Structures are given as C-alpha cells and as structure tokens.
Amino acid sequence: MSARIPLTRPTVDEATIAGVADVLRSGWLTSGPQVKAFETALSEFFGGRPVRAFNSGTCTMAIALRIAGIGAGDEVITTPLSWVATSNVVLEVGATPKFVDIDASTRNIDLNLIEAAITAKTRALLPVDLAGLPVDRTRLYAIARKHQLRVVEDAAQSLGSLWQGKRIGSFGDFVSVSFHPNKNATSIEGGCLVLNDEREAKLAEQYRLQGVVRSGYDGMEVELAGGKFNLTDVAARVGLGQLAHLDEFNAQRRELVRRYFALLSDPAMKIGLGLPPADFSNSNWHMFQVVLPEARLNVRRAQIMAELDAAGIGTGVHYPAIHLFALYRRLGWKAGDFPIAEQVCRNILSLPLFPAMSPADVERVVDTLLSILAAHRK
C-alpha cells in the first residue's frame, strides 16, 4: 500500500534543528535573545510595525481586546465559522460575541450583514481569514471607520497572504497570527500580535507576563493583572527558521492547489462539490477545503472521512459551527441562526496540503475522493 498522506505536516530544515540544539546548549531557554530576534524579523516582515511574540495565537486576540479596553457590556462581531478560540476570547474578556453569517463562496464573514448587526454596544470587529483567504480589507475598514470600531484581525491562518498587493499585517489595526504546527509557519506553539504603536506594545508586554514593568537593575512594578503568555527561546528559534522559508512554503502550497483545481474543477461542477474561490493573488493557501454535496450523497461526512482514512489519506474538519457548541447553545444560540455557516460547517472537508506534498499525492487524493463520492451517490 502507498505511504499515508497526512492532512498536514510541517517542514523543519536541518539549520533550524541545529539552531534549536544551540539554544538548548546556550544556558537560556525561556524568553530571551531568540524571542527578540524573532520579533525583529516579524516586525520587518510586517512593514516595520511593532510586533510582540506570545505562546499562542489565542492569547494574542484576548490581549488585543484588553488593550482596546473591551470587556463587560461590550459586543464584538465575528464569524461562526472559525476555530472556537476566535469567540472564546470575547467571552474570556467578559464581552459578548455577536455572530454574523458567512458568505457561501469565500466562507468568511459576510460583510453585507455586518452593519445590521452593529448596536450601541458594538466595540470591535473580529474577522477571520479562513484557510488564508483574506476578508476584503477595504470594505472591512470602511465599516470600522464609519462606526468607530476597533478591528482585531484573526489572521491566525493568513501569514503571508496579501490584500491588494499589501501583506496582511502590514496595515490595519490589531493583527493576530498563530504559529501552531498546522500553520504555514510554526514555532511549535506560539503566536504574534501586530500593534499600532509603542504604547500598545508596552501594554502587550505587560499582559504577556504578569503585568510586570522593570526599570534599572532592581526596579519592578506591577500595573495590571497580566498572565503568563511568553514564548520560549526554543520556540522562537523554530519560528525564525520557519519564517525564512515562508515565501517558498507558500509558493509550494499554491502550486499544489493549482493541481487540485486542474483535477477537480470539472468533476466538482458535475457532482455539486463546492470548491474555494480560485484565488492566486491574495491567499497563502493555508488549507484546501471542499464542501461535500450532502443532498446528493447517501452518507454523511464522517463516513467519507473514514473511507479516505482507510485509503491512507488524512482529512480534517475546520470547523464545526461555533454557535452550536454546548457552551454557546447555553448562551442562547440555536440551529437555524446562521443557515449558510451551518450548511458549510456540516459539509466542509479539509484535504491534505503541505509544502512537502507532491503533485502525485494530490492526484491520489483527488482520485480516491472522487471514487468514494461516486460510490455514495444517491
């Protein structure tokens, strides 16, 4: 049997592995010179804006909301189709998420529906670039300006994506990125937050580590109840090694996606399989996701995934609809609230995509998927 094709797999080069060994031998393992170097490289990547590194791309969003002064009594508009981190952080700071349905084509928040969801309590927009496809930044910021709202861009998945030729993160308000191992560049776990100015950067540092502010040799003050969200130097060294390859990784992803489109476009049309927009100018192609034609199949998604798994092909669900999780149902949301997101979330399927994959792997995934779908046609 052929080798298994996982859903994703990070590529870590030998220079990074040796660099990690150097850090481990250096005598300094937690946040130190590697974190500083990682932040400098990230700031350069994001056009010179202030950037701080953290131990996840979740705490970055909560901290952005805290810096913006968002808390109890405030509302934050977001999408029901994301990793649950996106709305959990809104609850974590004591505010209320207000979900808005998605656009069936982009699978991102439907910008046409945002203004109707804005109330006197709305303080921020929290959009997500699902699979790396950027939300229309021109329209997003026009709405934010008109209603005087802060924006926390959940760019966890869109490192290296562009909007009208400009890198995501190089402009805009708060931009939050994740370096989880599935992402286009990883620091094992980790994240970064792009900020607007040094005042916000100082606050981010305080929220990152117990609210501590140091001065001189022995001066220490605590000004707010920060947490413990700092990145280790080991992780930062991995992140630095990955950032150096990001453009190449993203180019490899793009070529593999071209192959997916070449093989899938015609059959998808015939069998009603949903493909993402064929965007080769903005997206970093973090994921390649199809939407199964549930009305034409006699089995559910789980069965298709099980059969792909048995054929040695890994797949994933990104994501179940957030508002239908028990926690969110208890807060009042219910089935039928966001019909487009619910239909997409029931049927969305992430296919294997990672830089070390080969075009032949893509062919095997497509052949296997199409034959499984044909066997289950109603």
Ligand SMILES: Cc1ncc(COP(=O)(O)O)c(C=O)c1O
């Ligand atoms: C859209 C989205 N938001 C937030 C996160 C949270 O990032 P992390 O896992 O680094 O906390 C992730 C990744 O897992 C994500 O995909």
